[in-house]
Amino acid sequence: MALISFFSAKGAPGVTSTAMLVAALWPRPTLLVDADGAGGDLQMRLPNESGTALTQHPGLLTLLPLARHGLAPGVVLDHSQVVTGGQRILVGLESPEQSDAAGSLWPTLARSFRELPGYDVIVDAGALSLRAGQLGLVQRGDLAVGVVRPNPASVMHMRQRVAALHDTFRVLGPDAPRLGLVCVEDVQHQGEASSAVATVRGDLPDVLDLGQVALDARAERLFHGDPVARPERTMLVRSGGSLVQRLVAAVGPVIQPDPEPERQPEPDRRPEPATSFTTRRDARSAARSGGAPERHEDGIPEDGGPGRSADSTPPRKRRWRR
Numbered sequence: 643m644a645l646i647s648f649f650s651a652k653g654a655p656g657v658t659s660t661a662m663l664v665a666a667l668w669p670r671p672t673l674l675v676d677a678d679g680a681g682g683d684l685q686m687r688l689p690n691e692s693g694t695a696l697t698q699h700p701g702l703l704t705l706l707p708l709a710r711h712g713l714a715p716g717v718v719l720d721h722s723q724v725v726t727g728g729q730r731i732l733v734g735l736e737s738p739e740q741s742d743a744a745g746s747l748w749p750t751l752a753r754s755f756r757e758l759p760g761y762d763v764i765v766d767a768g769a770l771s772l773r774a775g776q777l778g779l780v781q782r783g784d785l786a787v788g789v790v791r792p793n794p795a796s797v798m799h800m801r802q803r804v805a806a807l808h809d810t811f812r813v814l815g816p817d818a819p820r821l822g823l824v825c826v827e828d829v830q831h832q833g834e835a836s837s838a839v840a841t842v843r844g845d846l847p848d849v850l851d852l853g854q855v856a857l858d859a860r861a862e863r864l865f866h867g868d869p870v871a872r873p874e875r876t877m878l879v880r881s882g883g884s885l886v887q888r889l890v891a892a893v894g895p896v897i898q899p900d901p902e903p904e905r906q907p908e909p910d911r912r913p914e915p916a917t918s919f920t921t922r923r924d925a926r927s928a929a930r931s932g933g934a935p936e937r938h939e940d941g942i943p944e945d946g947g948p949g950r951s952a953d954s955t956p957p958r959k960r961r962w963r964r
């Protein structure tokens with residue numbers, strides 16, 4: 643199964659929102675993994691399907707203790723949660739200290755993501771340096787996509803980061819992930835976006851130009867749980883559709899057709915309700931006050947407890963018609 647990571651070099655160019663966009667529009671069920679080493683924020687973005695805020699349990703915190711002893715196939719899903727709209731998410735860690743402790747376990751997790759039946763895995767890797775623990779995950783994927791904004795600082799830092807990653811991946815030989823770039827910018831400024839990507843690529847022609855994600859503040863509220871009317875018509879979702887097409891083309895052979903017919907019903911032909919990804923702000927704040935089990939010094943409990951028992955059937959995902 644495909645494993646695609648999104649990362650930044652510095653700042654907050656839109657990695658989390660771009661990963662959410664791609665996961666939502668991907669042609670097969672996806673598991674969206676929050677691997678941001680600075681501490682994940684996906685769990686703050688959307689509530690679960692009953693409108694309750696996500697907590698760290700289940701999530702990486704409950705999965706990592708098991709990973710210390712190897713992971714049985716599919717066990718990752720038991721530690722995931724489904725958010726409103728149907729996206730399956732593996733909630734991330736809450737601090738850099740916890741992320742440091744997880745560093746040596748990323749290769750085990752990567753293997754288990756690669757073998758996850760029926761799902762492709764989209765990773766929010768946050769800011770990625772060569773010292774970052776989550777590099778152990780990213781470098782075992784098919785694609786690592788840098789997210790950049792067309793301003794001098796963002797371009798300069800990403801150019802440096804892509805060059806360093808390029809060198810690091812080169813020694814991995816044929817198993818190395820391909821590098822790609824996407825620019826978040828207003829669709830009116832396509833020229834700036836293309837030139838930012840071209841500057842970052844520099845003289846590395848094997849780094850993929852994956853185009854642009856529209857800077858679309860109104861539509862992007864979708865990924866904070868706010869209702870957006872007709873998301874499929876927004877520039878954000880339309881640009882996300884084009885990005886997904888390029889990504890599918892880039893990882894092509896990994897994506898096999900499902901052996902069984904898709905269980906999801908045909909997309910609804912009626913107009914999309916104006917309440918995609920409804921939110922409960924009160925539920926979000928409850929996430930921060932939930933009781934946590936006893937922790938080790940590294941913040942990761944030896945026994946995070948079993949994740950919520952998860953049905954391995956891919957959840958029904960909201961589809962936006964384009």
Ligand SMILES: Nc1ncnc2c1ncn2[C@@H]1O[C@H](COP(=O)(O)OP(=O)(O)OP(=O)(O)O)[C@@H](O)[C@H]1O
Pocket residue numbers: 650653654655656657658659660678683768769826855856857858859860862878
């Ligand atoms: N396509 C977009 N259109 C409009 N606003 C966006 C878009 N993508 C992200 N944003 C906004 O930019 C800010 C940063 O986005 P996001 O949290 O996705 O970035 P990030 O790179 O993951 O940052 P961090 O490193 O803090 O995790 C947020 O305020 C978000 O709402």
Ligand SMILES: [Mg+2]
Pocket residue numbers: 657658659678683766768
């Ligand atoms: Mg983020």
